[in-house]
Structure formats: C-alpha cells, structure tokens
Amino acid sequence: MSEPQAQPYRVAVLIGSLRKGSYNRQLALALQKIAPASLQLEIVEIGHLSFYNDDEADAPPAGYAEFRATIKAADAVLFLSPEYNRSIPAVLKNALDVGSRPYGHNAFNGKPGAVITLSPGALGGFGAHHHLRQVLVGMNVATLPTPEMYVGGANTLFTEDHGFTKPDTEKFMQGFLATFSDWIGRQKG
Numbered sequence: 001m002s003e004p005q006a007q008p009y010r011v012a013v014l015i016g017s018l019r020k021g022s023y024n025r026q027l028a029l030a031l032q033k034i035a036p037a038s039l040q041l042e043i044v045e046i047g048h049l050s051f052y053n054d055d056e057a058d059a060p061p062a063g064y065a066e067f068r069a070t071i072k073a074a075d076a077v078l079f080l081s082p083e084y085n086r087s088i089p090a091v092l093k094n095a096l097d098v099g100s101r102p103y104g105h106n107a108f109n110g111k112p113g114a115v116i117t118l119s120p121g122a123l124g125g126f127g128a129h130h131h132l133r134q135v136l137v138g139m140n141v142a143t144l145p146t147p148e149m150y151v152g153g154a155n156t157l158f159t160e161d162h163g164f165t166k167p168d169t170e171k172f173m174q175g176f177l178a179t180f181s182d183w184i185g186r187q188k189g
Helices: 023-034 064-073 090-100 126-138 167-188
Strands: 009-015 039-044 076-081 112-118 149-151
Touching (some): 009 023, 023 039, 039 167, 064 090, 076 167, 090 126, 112 126
Parallel strands (some): 009 039
C-alpha cells in the first residue's frame, strides 16, 4: 500500500460555460462537496480572458499572467464542458490558447487532466468531449483515458444546495474523482 500524500492535489477546474447557473458550474460545485481528501478542486474563472492574439505575446492583456500562473501552480486540471454545435465553447478554447501560447510557454504542459462533458441531452456532450481531448493531446495534457465521462440528463442531476439528486450519481462521481486522484499520483509519480 502506498504512503498517503502530505497535501491534497490542487486541481484547477475550468468550466466551459459562462452562464452563472450552468449545469457545468453546478457540477463543479457538487464535485467540490464530494471530493476526496486527496483533491482540492479550485474553480478558475475564464470569462474575463480576452481573445488570444499572438501579436500581443510580448505585452499580454490583463489577466493572462494570473491565469497562466494559476494553471502552472496546479497539480492537475479538470475540464467541465457543455457541447455547442458538436464542439467545445469558444470561451474554453480561448482559455486553452491563452494558457498554452505562445509556442514554448505552455502552462498546461505535462499536467494530468480529466474531462467531463455534461448536457441535458442523452449523448452528454460526446462531440465536445472528443474535440477537447484532441486539443489536449496537442497541449501535452496527460488526459485520464477512462472512464470517459459523457453525462446526459444534466437538468435532473442537481439539488439547490449543490448536491446530486440521486445517490447512484453521487457514488459514480466519487468513483471518478478517486480514479482521477490515482491518475494524478501516477503521472506525478
């Protein structure tokens, strides 16, 4: 049996929706409540980041330095995203670009990561999930291979106090978080 870690892994949580009451934000808050002691989930806001422009690399816009430093300081990254038109929302793609560009300055480089896509529909953001994984490969994020988390029926999953409506869903999410924690440990090994 391995030694318990001294400090929890700091996990930056990026939410691909700007809507204040988005299902993905509800998921982030619910996951924070049930996270094991080995994980500290910290929501990192991305809506304030202006569009990435390589011409501004020498004098980046406000917020870029803090965002990049936050990602660099994290032990891992958890990506929660809806699906917009069979892909990831522009705000999430922009945050990935801000954090990984210009070339040679990738704050995400080598970080363990995991993806959950969530939607009211039955497919649970399948298209967005795979587009996001494709981008993360190019950024050298060691993405948890399984379980692949496409969560449908988002409009029925959460209570008003940021919990899960069904014990089975909570148990499933706890299992995912435990697997992610193990994945982080193996990657940081």
